[in-house]
Amino acid sequence: MNVIGALKWASSFLDEKGREPNAAEWLLCHILGARRSEMLSSLERVLTEEEEQQFSDYVKKHAEGTPVQYITKTEEFYGRPFTVSPEVLIPRPETEELVLAVLERIQKHFPERDELNVVDIGTGSGIIAITLKLERPDFNVTGVDIAEESIQVARENARILGADVRWMQGDLFQPFLVSRERFDVIVSNPPYIPEADIQTLSSIVKDYEPIRALVGGADGYQFYKKMIDTLPDVLEERGLIAFEVGYDQGITVASLLRETFGDQIETEILTDINGKERIVIGVVD
Structure with missing residues (x-):
């Protein structure tokens, strides 16, 4: 599966579950270690088997209710990345x-x-x-x-x-x-x-x-x-x-x-x- 295919699947899946479809981009950016602009400029890139499996797991976890930030363990604040956890x-x-x-x-x-x-x-x-x-x-x-x-x-x-x-x-x-x-x-x-x-x-x-x-x-x-x-x-x-x-x-x-x-x-x-x-x-x- 390439990047654009993964995003289409995840966005549709999250929308069906009543979640924000854009979360798919945040999760995939995290897995790829890329900025959004970098990811969107590589839409035809094929995901590795490990990346595809991790992305699927993350998307399903968010669909069940876990906040994206607790999945990626990070959130930006005042322009800086902060580690977050359920604590x-x-x-x-x-x-x-x-x-x-x-x-x-x-x-x-x-x-x-x-x-x-x-x-x-x-x-x-x-x-x-x-x-x-x-x-x-x-x-x-x-x-x-x-x-x-x-x-x-x-x-x-x-x-x-x-x-x-x-x-x-x-x-x-x-x-x-x-x-x-x-x-x-x-x-x-x-x-x-x-x-x-x-x-x-x-x-x-x-x-x-x-x-x-x-x-x-x-x-x-x-x-x-x-x-x-x-x-x-x-x-x-x-x-x-x-x-x-x-x-x-x-x-x-x-x-x-x-x-x-x-x-x-x-x-x-x-x-x-x-x-x-x-x-x-x-x-x-």
């Missing part, structure tokens, strides 16, 4: 917007500072912590997660991408309440989906991605409330807070920040490319 969430484009917003606001609010202490709470695969460190090598960046399995994935990503990030296992800010360490910048993309909404998610999400990284308690605000209550103990007197939030959670999270910091904080709600609330920024001064 961590698959990176989303919305989180790239969170990272960009943090970098822009650091430049705005700390123009005179080069070295800042930054922490990413609930780091998962480490995409936020690693990207911030690579974009700003002068930052001291820490990534925290309650799951050792996630920390292992983050460590591997940092090793592959050459990011000098400190990794810690712990429940939110708990490690720093003991050490009394404070940070200039606190970033988090916590679990924020209400328990009752989990069943409304597509099977490819709720059946494969880690539930602990999705569910934010009964109302979706469990982790925001816990973190915000503790922020005065871990944020420097002048600091920046950035949360990724659910599409309808921005106003509530911003209000929780103002309840805690009063007149000291200036909050901002940012929308994503689709016009949905996705980011809450708080600047304490």
